[in-house]
Amino acid sequence: MTNICIAPGTEISLHFSLGIIGGDEVDSTFGGKPATFTYGDGSLLPSVEAKLLGLSAGAKETFTLEPQDGFGQRNPGNIQRFPRSQFAADMVLEEGLVISFADAARTELPGVVSEVGDDHVMVDFNHPLAGRNLAFRVEILSVSAQADPK
Incomplete structure (x- = not known):
């Protein structure tokens, strides 16, 4: 029996973990149900899929992803200033709070409060893993x- 290597269109079952280098683990399937997908279906970032090409069952690897291969660089333009009056008066605003906003297309867009002032609130819409x-x-x-x- 031939050991099939990962290539476009192959079905793959794997365990993975994603963590910040020098920091916390963000996501993991180890100890739980493995992830199963078809190579090229968009389940993984293209840069991650590229690193899997040619691997076969039993392979264990750890890859480093630079920001451009992961969730991109942080964009200062994705940090927005809102008047405090746009939030409910009884809403407790603190740094790190995730708030759901709706964009122009009515799609949910999470933002993280990065600063709270007397008259303003800064909200960061960058992906938490950007940069x-x-x-x-x-x-x-x-x-x-x-x-x-068929």
Whole structure:
């Protein structure tokens, strides 16, 4: 039996963990249900998928992701200043609080309070992992050829 390598269209089952280098683990499937997806279906960042190419069942790897390969660089333009009066008077605002906003298309957009002043609130709409160097650890459990659609 041939050991199938990860390639476009293969079905993959794996455990992974994602963490900030020198910091906390952000997400992990180790100790739980593995992630299963088809290579190229958009489940993973393209830069992560590229690092998986050619691996086969049993492979264990740890990759470093620079910001441009992960969630991008932080954009100062994604930090917005709002008048305090735009928030309910009884709302307790503190740094780190995540607030859900609606963008122009009525899509939910989370923002993190980064500063609270007497008359203003600064909200950061950057992805929380933007600008971070990340460690992506993976254990490939299985790789199989995708079934032909009939």
